[in-house]
Amino acid sequence: MEPFAYEKDCPGRQLLDRIGDAWSVLIVCSLADGDLRYTELAQRIPAVSPKMLTQTLRGLERDGLVTRTVHAVVPPRVDYALTALGRSLLGLVGGLLDWAETNITDVLKAREAYDSRI
Amino acid sequence: MEPFAYEKDCPGRQLLDRIGDAWSVLIVCSLADGDLRYTELAQRIPAVSPKMLTQTLRGLERDGLVTRTVHAVVPPRVDYALTALGRSLLGLVGGLLDWAETNITDVLKAREAYDSRI
DNA sequence: CCGTATCCGTTCCGATACTG
DNA sequence: CAGTATCGGAACGGATACGG
Numbered sequence: 464m465e466p467f468a469y470e471k472d473c474p475g476r477q478l479l480d481r482i483g484d485a486w487s488v489l490i491v492c493s494l495a496d497g498d499l500r501y502t503e504l505a506q507r508i509p510a511v512s513p514k515m516l517t518q519t520l521r522g523l524e525r526d527g528l529v530t531r532t533v534h535a536v537v538p539p540r541v542d543y544a545l546t547a548l549g550r551s552l553l554g555l556v557g558g559l560l561d562w563a564e565t566n567i568t569d570v571l572k573a574r575e576a577y578d579s580r581i
Numbered sequence: 582m583e584p585f586a587y588e589k590d591c592p593g594r595q596l597l598d599r600i601g602d603a604w605s606v607l608i609v610c611s612l613a614d615g616d617l618r619y620t621e622l623a624q625r626i627p628a629v630s631p632k633m634l635t636q637t638l639r640g641l642e643r644d645g646l647v648t649r650t651v652h653a654v655v656p657p658r659v660d661y662a663l664t665a666l667g668r669s670l671l672g673l674v675g676g677l678l679d680w681a682e683t684n685i686t687d688v689l690k691a692r693e694a695y696d697s698r699i
Numbered sequence: 700c701c702g703t704a705t706c707c708g709t710t711c712c713g714a715t716a717c718t719g
Numbered sequence: 720c721a722g723t724a725t726c727g728g729a730a731c732g733g734a735t736a737c738g739g
Contacts, residue, residue, distance in 0.1 A: 474678075474682050474685035475606075475682070477681065479603070479606060482601060483598065485594065498654075500720085512713055518599045521686065525692055525696070526688050526691055527688055527694075527695075528691075539720050541721065548684060563595065563597075569645060570645055573645025574644060574645070577643040582715055621716095630735095631701085631703085633733080659700080
């Protein structure tokens with residue numbers, strides 16, 4: 464882990480930027496169980512603005528993590544789905560969430576201790 | 582992964598915020614092989630400003646991921662080290678970096694394809 | 700040596716209104 | 720239904736100067 468290549472814009476940084484983005488993680492997890500339409504995503508993800516939803520979806524699509532399928536019907540219908548690459552991310556995110564749930568009590572305890580000795 | 586508790590300030594979000602922070606990851610990885618002093622950290626991490634270094638270290642310390650040991654000598658000497666909790670993060674981060682290295686070429690290809698059809 | 704304090708440009712993002 | 724466009728407040732973070 465020592466002298467790793469961790470420049471700006473290295474692979475690791477780019478992934479971390481995406482993972483660190485709340486909306487990206489929420490979208491990927493929401494799509495875990497199946498395709499969703501734009502409005503369905505908006506409903507599942509609390510308080511996401513259209514701006515951020517679109518912007519994040521474009522980013523995920525650009526990175527090959529999500530596909531966007533437009534059906535030529537009226538009213539318009541657009542489905543979003545995870546790619547194989549996107550699904551492979553689910554395992555990582557799951558691991559993170561597991562770690563978080565396992566260790567959150569320790570973290571909270573540490574914070575309490577830290578804050579109380581100021 | 583479906584109806585997971587993902588409110589603002591839930592455990593998962595808090596971890597993701599920390600992981601998504603470039604400086605936090607850099608510091609944790611830098612401490613993987615042993616304790617370091619403030620200045621040593623500053624030297625290893627390219628271009629980190631004193632402000633961000635201190636701020637990030639305080640956050641990591643508060644969360645119980647890093648310890649800060651002040652030696653009562655002149656000139657002052659302050660050592661930073663990972664806690665057991667901090668070391669347990671290394672595995673997660675390693676997994677993320679592995680995924681990133683494995684899949685970066687696919688991501689870059691996807692981006693190229695996306696950008697070229699605009 | 701190990702920080703803290705301040706200024707200030709930039710970027711982010713929520714709210715809102717509007718369109719094909 | 721599925722977005723786009725625009726504005727403005729807030730927050731992030733770099734540079735810099737200084738203090739114990």
